[in-house]
Amino acid sequence: DGGITQSPKYLFRKEGQNVTLSCEQNLNHDAMYWYRQDPGQGLRLIYYSQIVNDFQKGDIAEGYSVSREKKESFPLTVTSAQKNPTAFYLCASSILINGGEQFFGPGTRLTVL
Amino acid sequence: ELKVEQNPLFLSMQEGKNYTIYCNYSTTSDRLYWYRQDPGKSLESLFVLLSNGAVKQEGRLMASLDTKARLSTLHITAAVHDLSATYFCAVAYSGYALNFGKGTSLLVTP
Numbered sequence: 001d002g003g004i005t006q007s008p009k010y011l012f013r014k015e016g017q018n019v020t021l022s023c024e025q026n027l028n029h030d031a032m033y034w035y036r037q038d039p040g041q042g043l044r045l046i047y048y049s050q051i052v053n054d055f056q057k058g059d060i061a062e063g064y065s066v067s068r069e070k071k072e073s074f075p076l077t078v079t080s081a082q083k084n085p086t087a088f089y090l091c092a093s094s095i096l097i098n099g100g101e102q103f104f105g106p107g108t109r110l111t112v113l
Numbered sequence: 114e115l116k117v118e119q120n121p122l123f124l125s126m127q128e129g130k131n132y133t134i135y136c137n138y139s140t141t142s143d144r145l146y147w148y149r150q151d152p153g154k155s156l157e158s159l160f161v162l163l164s165n166g167a168v169k170q171e172g173r174l175m176a177s178l179d180t181k182a183r184l185s186t187l188h189i190t191a192a193v194h195d196l197s198a199t200y201f202c203a204v205a206y207s208g209y210a211l212n213f214g215k216g217t218s219l220l221v222t223p
Contacts, residue, residue: 042117090155101161102203105155106155
């Protein structure tokens with residue numbers, strides 16, 4: 001089955017801890033994205049990557065970091081510098097032609113205790 | 114800065130009725146997407162609109178794009194309960210990154 005997987009589904013973090021959210025895709029897509037969704041809100045872009053070993057900041061990158069060492073993987077680290085990390089995190093991927101439709105993973109719900 | 118505005122944000126409608134959700138955006142873009150989200154779930158792609166005048170239909174949903182007016186519409190025909198969900202429009206900027214509206218929460222009642 002082709003698709004995007006995210007893990008874990010639920011994550012609890014203590015204040016001051018860094019945590020890493022996993023995102024893997026086997027769709028052979030070049031581009032990958034991380035979005036944050038707060039209750040009753042739309043999605044906001046954190047980081048995106050269009051090629052291995054390269055990535056760009058989105059609108060709310062502060063307190064987050066990413067890496068893109070493999071085409072299939074785009075992990076997101078939520079650092080202790082992110083003051084309000086409780087949210088639903090969605091990873092997406094797309095090709096870079098034919099409209100670039102983004103396909104989304106199932107999401108990770110992060111809660112800070 | 115690209116701004117995307119949807120209205121209404123909340124919509125309660127009776128089964129069998131028709132209604133339209135509007136998506137306005139502030140700067141030029143030729144790619145607009147509609148997604149559906151069920152509570153607690155991820156986003157499901159509904160429509161990809163790539164050119165001025167594009168119209169796409171799937172079942173009771175029809176989406177259109179007017180790039181000159183910077184407006185997309187999602188029209189619901191003869192609503193049924195299964196259409197209850199939150200609908201997002203998203204506009205492409207900076208390559209293929211997307212800027213999302215806040216979503217329209219739709220509730221279809223008997």
